[in-house]
Amino acid sequence: MATAxxxxxxxxxxxxxxxxxxxxxxxxxxLSFHFNTLTERRKKHISKFSPIISHKTTTIPLLExxxxxxxxxxxxxxxxxxxxETPQSLHDISTSLQSLGITGSxxxxxxxxxxxILTSAEIHHFIAFVRENLLGLEPxxxxxxxxxxxxxxxxxxxxxxxxxxxFGVPNEKLVQVxxxxxxxxxxxxxxxxxxxxxAFLDRFGGPDLVIRRPALLxxxxxxxxxxxxxxxxxxxxxxxxxxxxxxxKLPSVLAYTVxxxxxxxxxxxxxxxxxxxxxxxxxLVYPNIFSASRERKLAPRIEFLKECGLGSDDIxxxxxxxxxxxxxxxxxxxxxxLSFLVKxxxxxxxxxxxxxxxASTRTSCExxxxxxxxxxxxxFTGEDLFAMSKRHPQVLQYNYxxxxxxxxxxxxxxxxxxxxxxxxxxxxxxxxxxxxxxRYELKKxxxxxxxxxxxxxxxxxxxxxxxxxxxxxxxxxx
Numbered sequence: 001m002a003t004a005x006x007x008x009x010x011x012x013x014x015x016x017x018x019x020x021x022x023x024x025x026x027x028x029x030x031l032s033f034h035f036n037t038l039t040e041r042r043k044k045h046i047s048k049f050s051p052i053i054s055h056k057t058t059t060i061p062l063l064e065x066x067x068x069x070x071x072x073x074x075x076x077x078x079x080x081x082x083x084x085e086t087p088q089s090l091h092d093i094s095t096s097l098q099s100l101g102i103t104g105s106x107x108x109x110x111x112x113x114x115x116x117i118l119t120s121a122e123i124h125h126f127i128a129f130v131r132e133n134l135l136g137l138e139p140x141x142x143x144x145x146x147x148x149x150x151x152x153x154x155x156x157x158x159x160x161x162x163x164x165x166x167f168g169v170p171n172e173k174l175v176q177v178x179x180x181x182x183x184x185x186x187x188x189x190x191x192x193x194x195x196x197x198x199a200f201l202d203r204f205g206g207p208d209l210v211i212r213r214p215a216l217l218x219x220x221x222x223x224x225x226x227x228x229x230x231x232x233x234x235x236x237x238x239x240x241x242x243x244x245x246x247x248x249k250l251p252s253v254l255a256y257t258v259x260x261x262x263x264x265x266x267x268x269x270x271x272x273x274x275x276x277x278x279x280x281x282x283x284l285v286y287p288n289i290f291s292a293s294r295e296r297k298l299a300p301r302i303e304f305l306k307e308c309g310l311g312s313d314d315i316x317x318x319x320x321x322x323x324x325x326x327x328x329x330x331x332x333x334x335x336x337x338l339s340f341l342v343k344x345x346x347x348x349x350x351x352x353x354x355x356x357x358x359a360s361t362r363t364s365c366e367x368x369x370x371x372x373x374x375x376x377x378x379x380f381t382g383e384d385l386f387a388m389s390k391r392h393p394q395v396l397q398y399n400y401x402x403x404x405x406x407x408x409x410x411x412x413x414x415x416x417x418x419x420x421x422x423x424x425x426x427x428x429x430x431x432x433x434x435x436x437x438x439r440y441e442l443k444k445x446x447x448x449x450x451x452x453x454x455x456x457x458x459x460x461x462x463x464x465x466x467x468x469x470x471x472x473x474x475x476x477x478x
Contacts (some may be wrong), residue, residue: 011241061090066108079115093118096127101139102146102267122151129158136175145183153187160186160194167198170206180214189217197221203249204229204244224254231258235265236280246280250287260290271302271436273312282316286323301326308354322358336365338460340372340396352390359393369399378407378418392425407430414440416453424453439464 061083062072076082097107097117110117117123123146130137143291161174169177178186186194200221201209210216219225229243236242246255268274268282283289292298305315319326328334337360346353360368375385389395406428410416421427430436439456 052058061087061094062111063112064091064094065169066104067112071108071112075112075115076155079119081119082115085118092250093124093127096131099131100127100135100137100142102143103139106139108260110143110146110266115150117146120151122154126154126157133158133161134175134178136179138409140178141179141183145177145187148184149187156191157187159190159191162177163191163198164207164210167195167202170207170208173211173278177210177214177217182215185218193221200225203240204247209247209251213254216251216254219254227258228254228256228261232259235261235276235283237277240278242284246283249284253283253287253290256290264290264294267298271299272315274316278316282319282323288327290321305354305375307349309349309351310354314351317421318354318358322361323363325358328361333365334361337361337368340368344382344389356389356396357395359389359397362394363397364370367400368396371398371403372397373401376442380418384422388422388425392429395425395428398428404430406430406436422454426451427457430457 018131062075067075072090094107097103097110102110130142149378161178164174164177189197194217197217197219198206198210201216216225229247232246233240233243236246265276268279269276274282302315305318310318325334334357338357341353341360342348343357346356363371380388385396407418407421409432410420410427411418427436435457443451443456
């Protein structure tokens, strides 16, 4: 076996020592292997004179990001500043991003699309803030933010988040809020912009509005929030408290433009003849009116009510009680209920049909079908149901299981005839335990089992119990 010969050159004071390496020795591999053990100053010195070393030591940790060799070569060629990052620094960035949920293909995609993530101090500080304070932010939102947002916009992000807290958003709600805003738009706003928006919303419900509708933070104060709240306040007759009540009920009302408000309000003015005061009262009951299509839903349904003989004031009262009539699907919901009503005797284009239809919007198709089937099982006819629901329209909207319990109690415990419900269907609307049983047990000894159901249940609690007390005192005197 051939032995490599090492030639030694005597050491002198005038010449530097020179080591001749074995023939099979790989100089570049040797330097790369020992590169990480050098001091920072020596690393920079060797990198300056041996680019291959810096390149190799950068390539290896970049593989942690899921980049293949070709992608890594391209990234380093286009972004030579990455060479200045130490392997440990690159490893820390990879670990941080993965701890935030940016893993696998999302990790490699993020780094490839925005290599500044590897070198920007602003981005590194942002990532550290998120790791410490906002764990739970959706990874795809973070990825989009890191890829599309200039690093110079990130340093103010922590202060904007702290502004939300100062204005009353609880720390435990921050992640929920930020997951439901456009983070890119949020970053474009200055800290002052966020403060002004929060201060403005504070007049109408403040943090509660932001928690329930985080997207309000993305709206512009002067061009969107102010004109929209001003219009709603004017519609409320200048009552800002009314606007607050509306926004607390449905903060997303502010997502619509002033033009959208105007077109809907004009529909109610011209097609139904409602005043602004009545329109606003309807909004307080059902703010989602603004989301219903005028042509597809509002116009044909208002026309239906008119054909049933309802005038402007009737329609107003009808919608206060049955606002879902305006938004429920006709094909999947209303058409089925209409057929149920026709089945038990209601006629088209009548006031009775309109009011029964309105009551039916407060229950599901399945429950309504079961209620009707249960009445048939107890021996009622379609004509009976028609008569009962005309007298008491809510009878078709009650929970069928609750109705069955009350009817069984009426027959088995009270010993009454089921037919009595024809005269007093409202019996089925009272609570079984809190009203029916309690009052029946108190009265059955003095009034007997044939007492009037109407008188037993319809009087107020104050009147019922004061009368009961009076009777007890009279009995004691005797």
